[in-house]
Amino acid sequence: MAGGGIVTRRPEEPEDLLETAARVLREEVVDGLSGKARYQALMIANAVAIAARQIRDVPRQDLVDIPATADAESLVQAIREGTLDGRADVFEWIVSGLRAEVAVSNPKALARETVDDALR
Amino acid sequence: MPPAMDERLEQFCAFVAMASGATSVTQATESVILDGGAIQENWGVTLNIIGGPQAGRYDVVVRMDAPSAVDASHSRTQEFALLRVAFEAGVTVPEPLWECADDSVLGRPFFVMRRVAGIAAGHRVVRTARTPDEAQALVIDFATQLARIHTIRPPEARLDFLDIPEDPPALAAVRAYRLALDALGVARPGLEWALRWAEITAPPPGDLALCHHDFRTGNLMVEDHRLTGVLDWEFAAWGDPISDVAWICAHCWRFGRDDRPVGGIGERADFYEAYEMSSGRRIDPARVHYWGVMAHIRWAIIALQQADRHLSGRERNLELALTGHVVPELAFEAVLMTEPEAWPAAAS
Numbered sequence: 001m002a003g004g005g006i007v008t009r010r011p012e013e014p015e016d017l018l019e020t021a022a023r024v025l026r027e028e029v030v031d032g033l034s035g036k037a038r039y040q041a042l043m044i045a046n047a048v049a050i051a052a053r054q055i056r057d058v059p060r061q062d063l064v065d066i067p068a069t070a071d072a073e074s075l076v077q078a079i080r081e082g083t084l085d086g087r088a089d090v091f092e093w094i095v096s097g098l099r100a101e102v103a104v105s106n107p108k109a110l111a112r113e114t115v116d117d118a119l120r
Numbered sequence: 121m122p123p124a125m126d127e128r129l130e131q132f133c134a135f136v137a138m139a140s141g142a143t144s145v146t147q148a149t150e151s152v153i154l155d156g157g158a159i160q161e162n163w164g165v166t167l168n169i170i171g172g173p174q175a176g177r178y179d180v181v182v183r184m185d186a187p188s189a190v191d192a193s194h195s196r197t198q199e200f201a202l203l204r205v206a207f208e209a210g211v212t213v214p215e216p217l218w219e220c221a222d223d224s225v226l227g228r229p230f231f232v233m234r235r236v237a238g239i240a241a242g243h244r245v246v247r248t249a250r251t252p253d254e255a256q257a258l259v260i261d262f263a264t265q266l267a268r269i270h271t272i273r274p275p276e277a278r279l280d281f282l283d284i285p286e287d288p289p290a291l292a293a294v295r296a297y298r299l300a301l302d303a304l305g306v307a308r309p310g311l312e313w314a315l316r317w318a319e320i321t322a323p324p325p326g327d328l329a330l331c332h333h334d335f336r337t338g339n340l341m342v343e344d345h346r347l348t349g350v351l352d353w354e355f356a357a358w359g360d361p362i363s364d365v366a367w368i369c370a371h372c373w374r375f376g377r378d379d380r381p382v383g384g385i386g387e388r389a390d391f392y393e394a395y396e397m398s399s400g401r402r403i404d405p406a407r408v409h410y411w412g413v414m415a416h417i418r419w420a421i422i423a424l425q426q427a428d429r430h431l432s433g434r435e436r437n438l439e440l441a442l443t444g445h446v447v448p449e450l451a452f453e454a455v456l457m458t459e460p461e462a463w464p465a466a467a468s
Contacts, residue, residue: 086463
């Protein structure tokens, strides 16, 4: 990124460009294709759409109130050692992080019912 | 087209003639590459076997390692042995015919099995229109076949390459998954959370049985709403049979049909009843839940490994790259299944 000077594009442009490209692929190009080419075009549309969502500026969560979580490695270590077993605050922190990740990788999965029906 | 089959058809036919005790073997159709997946390469061909005890016309599949084979799965020779044991136990599998353990014929080890009709593609099988009766019959087929696989018990001399676990299968899996995450060098707090839950809530070991370990619609050949073949034995191992039940019922294998718990096709009650009747083993829902958590963790780790094949530069491939993006939803699922209320109260 350039350190200064005149801003020559709007901040939303990269995301918009990729989103538009993904939509054209999915809504117009794919219809004319079949077999392997269709499958590949769908994969490309998916990849482009993910990249568009990745560009969005997602604020990083702070690991407040959990002393062991200064970084991901020590968090993992603390979980393995059992010092955070069943803790509601850790659970909430992990869930909100994953929710943000799923919103990028596959937003449709957020709408899904996620309670395990094995126990009903 | 990859060169292995077509360039070596003469050697291949000579091998089949020798292995089947034939006078000669000719090829009745061109060989075609079949959907195989990233790990194996499958070729379909029709052979005329002339003379000998196995004379006749054979539609076969030649299965060999793909050029980019990964090391986690069994060798073709081992997979052939698994197929043979399953076939003899009455499991609906493609009949294993001949194997070749060395590289001299096709450049890679391979085996030959009879080709079965149908498709094995989860997203397509799920979208096929079925009456409730047809869906029920298919789910009962799945359950009956799985129960039959689980009649295969250790020790079994022909499967001596499978380790008989000394530890409970659940704890052995927890350890293996942590090692896999460490090897990948990624910190995944969500998967770690679920793994820690799995460690302290591991069920007592039950009876060991041969587990397929990838029993889902993508590996089950279906034609006319019936199961025609259980494929892809590369992950089979001695384990907790309920892990296979949980695998086919896991959310991640329903292809959008969350309302149909068994592979996006049918109902748990039909599956459980048929499985319990065929196996004599009772299905404990809590144990299915446990192995359902493990199913999401396991698939997440496999997806991470596939993405790593791409990201490391070993095999640049868009499909592998995209596979990495299923990890968040799998971890999300595993974590939601292990909410704080699901942890033992005694844990500090």
